[in-house]
Amino acid sequence: MDEFLQASFQAFPLPVLILVIIVSILFLGKAADVLVDEAVSLSARWGVPKMIIGATIVSLGTTLPEVSVSVLAALEGNPGIALGNAVGSIICDTGLILGIAILISPPSIDKRLVNRQGWIQVGSGFLLFFFALPWENVTSAFQQGGRITQSTGFLFLILLAAYIYISIKWSRSKPGEAEAGLDDISEREDSAPLWQVLLKLAVAIGVVILSSKVLIPSVQETAIRLSIPESIIGATLVAFGTSLPELVTAIQASRRGHSELAVGNIIGADILNVLFVSGAAAAVTSTGLEAPKNFFQFFFPAMLIVLVIFRVGIAFSKDTIKRPFGVFLVLIYVAVTIAGYYFKE
Secondary structure, rough: OOOHHHHHHHHHHHHHHHHHHHHHHHHHHHHHHHHHHHHHHHHHHHOOOHHHOOOOOOHHEEEEEHHHHHHHHHHOOOHHHHHHHHHHHHHHHHHHHHHHHHOOOOOOOOOHHHHHHHHHHHHHHHHHHHHHHHOOOHHHHHHHHHHEOHHHHHHHHHHHHHHHHHHHHHHOOOOOOOOOOOOHHHHHOOOHHHHHHHHHHHHHHHHHHHHHHHHHHHHHHHHHHHOOOHHHHHHHHHHHHHHHHHHHHHHHHHHHHOOOHHHHHHHHHHHHHHHHHHHHHHHOOOOEEEEHHEEEEEEHHHHHHHHHHHHHHHOOOOOOOHHHHHHHHHHHHHHHHHHHHHHOO
């Protein structure tokens, strides 16, 4: 589909390309509105905090572009792209997207939930790093790289199922936790049947993903027409493009007063980028995913630094994540993106 769209957009005049971008953004925004509304409705119906809904159901939907890109890349013999997409998306989600969400609407947080999910988030990042190491000779990783094996991919998928099950079970197991983050939703609880809510949620996720699939190549072709360097396009569009659903969902959730859903979505997306994206991509190939040496020299450390910075920021936050921390996260993302140019093989 991506190749077909790219070829089609090459034949379009520039005004039509710009129109396609505008329409795609409008569809993204409307679908994200529906996605947020239905996710909040599920949160009220099931007695599950919005942050948990964001970290599980919404994150599963918004990480589908990363999964599709990474699995197809692995099947087509480009496992480096698959792993790079997962790691780059974690950096983009935690730095840029979460930073923007905080700037739009500083989220109120339940630290019990954020800390618990946040430690899983950081743990997933370290898990990816440790399983990529060549344990027979750890120091060789910086000269020869490493590999995430196919068996590790299956292990990650098992851990994914356990994460979703445990997250929902935890949210219902402790007094008061089921009500955390629900605030005023009970006042607007939807009277529609549950199957309609789930159908709307699925359709909204589908429209977000399809709109992103159209938007990415149209922006890429427009950038080429306007003589924006291809090096800049290549270094930013893959991870940023596949993270676009998280960005739109985070912005819309923050604007509509459900910023904890945005935080949950980003935390969950980071966890799923490890367990779902890299796990599925490694599982479909007999050779697993190669982790080139530049991942150990820069990209893995950058990913872990961003995740740890977020953890530290949460530790020093009280009941609200303040805007200055959002600015700091965005600056970290920009610095990592610029520095990444010097660690290309």
